[in-house]
Amino acid sequence: MKALILAAGLGTRLRPYTLALPKPLFPVGGAPLLARHITTLIQAGATSVAVNTHHLHDQIDAFIKETDWGVPVLVSHESEILGTGGAMKRLVDVWDAAPFLVINADVVCDLDLKTLYQAHLNGPALATLVMHDHAAFNSVAVDDAGRIRMMPPRALTAPPAETRLMAFTGVHVVDPKVLSVIPDGRFYSIIDAYQELLDRGERLAAFLPSGDATKADTFYWRDIGTPDQYRRTAYEQLLPQALAAAFGEGTYAAATTKRTPLAGDGSDRRWYRLATAGRFLILADHGLREQEPPAEADAYTQIGRHLFRRGVAVPQIFMAEPFSGLVFCQDLGNENLQSRGAKLLAEGRCDHLGTLYRQVIAALIDLNIEGAVGFDPAWTYQSPAYDQDLILEKECRYFLEAFIGGYLGWSVDDALLVDELISLANALMAASIPGLVHRDMQSRNVMLHEGRCYFIDFQGARPGPLQYDIASLLVDPYVNLPADLQARLFDDFRAELVSRLDCDSRALERGYRLCRVTRNLQVLGAFAFLSQVKGKPGFAHHIPAAADALVANLNHPEMIPSPRLTELAAKAADAVNAQKAR
Numbered sequence: 001m002k003a004l005i006l007a008a009g010l011g012t013r014l015r016p017y018t019l020a021l022p023k024p025l026f027p028v029g030g031a032p033l034l035a036r037h038i039t040t041l042i043q044a045g046a047t048s049v050a051v052n053t054h055h056l057h058d059q060i061d062a063f064i065k066e067t068d069w070g071v072p073v074l075v076s077h078e079s080e081i082l083g084t085g086g087a088m089k090r091l092v093d094v095w096d097a098a099p100f101l102v103i104n105a106d107v108v109c110d111l112d113l114k115t116l117y118q119a120h121l122n123g124p125a126l127a128t129l130v131m132h133d134h135a136a137f138n139s140v141a142v143d144d145a146g147r148i149r150m151m152p153p154r155a156l157t158a159p160p161a162e163t164r165l166m167a168f169t170g171v172h173v174v175d176p177k178v179l180s181v182i183p184d185g186r187f188y189s190i191i192d193a194y195q196e197l198l199d200r201g202e203r204l205a206a207f208l209p210s211g212d213a214t215k216a217d218t219f220y221w222r223d224i225g226t227p228d229q230y231r232r233t234a235y236e237q238l239l240p241q242a243l244a245a246a247f248g249e250g251t252y253a254a255a256t257t258k259r260t261p262l263a264g265d266g267s268d269r270r271w272y273r274l275a276t277a278g279r280f281l282i283l284a285d286h287g288l289r290e291q292e293p294p295a296e297a298d299a300y301t302q303i304g305r306h307l308f309r310r311g312v313a314v315p316q317i318f319m320a321e322p323f324s325g326l327v328f329c330q331d332l333g334n335e336n337l338q339s340r341g342a343k344l345l346a347e348g349r350c351d352h353l354g355t356l357y358r359q360v361i362a363a364l365i366d367l368n369i370e371g372a373v374g375f376d377p378a379w380t381y382q383s384p385a386y387d388q389d390l391i392l393e394k395e396c397r398y399f400l401e402a403f404i405g406g407y408l409g410w411s412v413d414d415a416l417l418v419d420e421l422i423s424l425a426n427a428l429m430a431a432s433i434p435g436l437v438h439r440d441m442q443s444r445n446v447m448l449h450e451g452r453c454y455f456i457d458f459q460g461a462r463p464g465p466l467q468y469d470i471a472s473l474l475v476d477p478y479v480n481l482p483a484d485l486q487a488r489l490f491d492d493f494r495a496e497l498v499s500r501l502d503c504d505s506r507a508l509e510r511g512y513r514l515c516r517v518t519r520n521l522q523v524l525g526a527f528a529f530l531s532q533v534k535g536k537p538g539f540a541h542h543i544p545a546a547a548d549a550l551v552a553n554l555n556h557p558e559m560i561p562s563p564r565l566t567e568l569a570a571k572a573a574d575a576v577n578a579q580k581a582r
Contacts, residue, residue: 001117002095003046005037006087006170007105008054008078013226017288022056024105025063026230027321029237033224034060037103038069044113046101048072050094052087054079085188088179095176102190104170108233109221111171116207120173125205126197127178130171132208132221137167140206148204151195166206169221227288234324239274242319242328247279259283269296273331281318282332286325297322299381300459304329306379307461310370313363313454315447332454338443341479354485357473360446360453361493364438364473367455368466369500372436377463386437386464391425395518398525404568407528407543408575412568420562427560428465428518431511433503437464441472443479466497467508471515475553477523477545483552513558520550524572544580547573 011018017026024034031039034051041049048071053060057077064073076091088102099120101113111130120128131142139152141163149160159165174190181193194204209219224230236254243252262271262282272283286297294302301320304327308314315330337360344353377384383394400417404410438445439460447454470493474486481489490512498505523546531540551573553559554566 001045001047001098001101003041003049003101003103004088004091005034005041005049005051005103005105006084007034007060008052008057008081008087009106010055010081011106011225014224014230016290017227018055020290020292021323022059023224024051024060026224027323028108028224028230028234030241030319030321032063033105033108034063035067036108037105038073040113041101041103042069042071044101044117046071048074048094050074050076050091051105052076052078052082052090054081081187082185083187083189085182085190085193086186088174088190089182089184089188092176092179095179097176099173099175101173102171106224107170107221108224108237109169109171109219111169111209111219111221113171115209116171117173119207120205123205125203126175127194128173128205128207129194130169130208131166131206132169132219134167134221137223138165140166140168142166142206146206146208148194148198148206150198151191154195170223231288231324234321234326238319238321238324238326238328242281243274243276243279245318246281246316246328246330252276274328280331282315282329284327284329286322286327288325289323293322294379294381295322296381296459297325297327299379299461301327302376302379303458303461306375307367307371307455307458310373312367312371313452314458315454315456332447332449332456335448336444337446337448337453338478340448341443341481345479345481350482350485353481354488357481357485357489358492360473361470361489362496363453363455364441364469365493365496365500367438368435368469371461372434372463375436375461375463380460380462382460383462385462386439386468388422388425388429391428391518392421395522395525396421396424398529399521402525402533403528403543404572406532408572410572417564417568420565423560424514424517424562424565428511428514431467431507431514432465433467433497433501433508433511434463435466436461437466437468438472439464439468441469442476443473465511465515467511468515468519471512472519475516475519475523475546475549477542477549480545480549510558513553513556514560516553516556517550517559520546520553524550544573544576547576 007024009023011023014023025032028036038049051064053075061075064075082090101117116130129148131140139156140148141150141155141159143149143163149163155165178193181196182188198204222229222233224233239254239257240252244250257274257276260273262273270285274281274283289295289297301317301322304314304317308316315332318328320327341353383390400412400414404412438455438458439462440457445455445457447456470490474481474489494505494508497503527539527543527546530536550569554562554569
């Protein structure tokens with residue numbers, strides 16, 4: 001048996017995602033569609049496989065060449081698309097007298113292709129088409145005897161009596177005699193060829209796995225031609241693998257798994273709890289990747305797996321397909337450091353609160369030190385390191401544009417502040433103790449589960465100053481720790497870090513003080529942006545506490561002089577507190 005995979009389409013319905021990656025290379029269930037098809041065809045007995053190409057053909061060519069498939073895989077490049085029929089006719093010299101099997105590259109199904117091929121050999125038809133009952137695609141007239149009577153579009157307007165409309169799956173076995181009705185060297189649809197054969201009185205057969213044309217078949221079939229269809233298929237194919245990886249082999253399916261949306265936070269990702277037979281996973285849905293990797297899902301997956309291997313307290317990632325944006329993780333429950341910390345603070349139980357934070361800090365030091373070992377900056381998706389440029393652009397400018405300009409509506413001459421901001425960035429990096437930075441170490445990103453703390457939202461991790469995460473954790477406005485407790489917790493952090501790294505204690509504290517300020521700037525920019533631009537007003541509630549903290553941090557005796565920034569911060573704090581009072 002020889003076979004053809006139709007893979008030349010432009011993928012227009014999947015744009016912009018097909019602008020960088022051709023549809024046949026979209027991953028489904030852990031492998032590109034094209035690889036799945038080639039492997040399935042070979043398992044069904046294909047002795048050679050042809051693949052027609054056009055859009056981004058160089059990527060498909062390279063993909064085919066990098067693997068020894070065990071049988072010849074021929075690439076038929078079309079400088080101009082020839083259509084489904086034209087593609088078959090172009091390969092007329094490849095086919096022999098035996099029927100060949102054709103499959104569209106953008107379908108996913110669990111059909112037994114060997115049985116299909118044998119069914120065609122056993123029948124009198126010139127072609128055998130796999131049919132399916134799928135309301136959105138039903139357009140071929142099939143009678144109760146399993147004969148195809150009319151093709152679209154005619155079947156949609158005047159189907160013969162005693163027929164039902166069914167969907168053509170894009171999988172068919174074709175006798176080479178069919179090629180006689182297809183013109184040479186131009187675009188031509190196999191659907192038109194089939195209709196012409198029917199008009200001549202030739203026989204076309206419908207293949208239904210149930211063997212009964214009067215009943216709906218239940219085999220798995222999906223067309224991934226649109227983003228929604230692809231996302232659905234990617235989820236359905238990956239979910240059973242994720243559940244098996246987490247809980248051992250078993251019978252798992254999307255249809256029997258309950259998917260419950262969870263409340264998100266500042267990002268655009270969507271979160272779900274997946275439940276089946278009393279077992280739970282978390283799905284982080286980043287959306288389809290539009291850019292060249294690494295994107296956020298790539299960073300989340302690679303960094304998360306690295307941290308887990310290093311023994312850092314992060315959820316285990318059981319399965320991921322970064323292009324589809326789907327990442328299946330360990331379920332850590334619903335309680336985070338913010339909820340428990342705020343409760344302990346409200347109850348005046350500061351000793352318990354301190355004990356809880358010391359547990360978090362011990363795990364944080366492991367992340368900062370152990371996570372840095374073997375960390376590859378190529379995994380990062382925003383910037384490869386926390387450096388002067390990041391401080392100036394993503395923290396200082398973010399503060400000025402999103403908070404001062406966007407939230408408060410003030411006009412500020414950046415030139416008056418630029419020297420102070422550059423000095424701030426340079427001083428911080430000069431005092432930096434190198435390690436791995438989580439970059440968003442705050443109480444909502446620390447989960448409490450079965451007596452342990454776990455860090456989530458680690459996709460922004462990158463090399464940077466060890467002082468940044470501890471500063472971020474302690475100035476976190478979600479819990480708003482008392483100043484004396486912050487001081488004691490930092491002393492504990494410093495003592496442990498100095499004992500493990502033998503670092504300069506004075507530089508450690510100096511960098512910590514500077515990081516408190518830069519983190520404050522970033523937080524205020526983020527809260528302003530999320531509340532005003534992203535339509536998440538709950539973040540505005542925390543702006544007054546963050547503004548007051550910035551003033552206190554800028555006025556600390558260990559802080560480098562920044563009079564203009566300090567004056568601006570004080571005015572801003574007065575303004576947001578006045579708003580709060582109203």
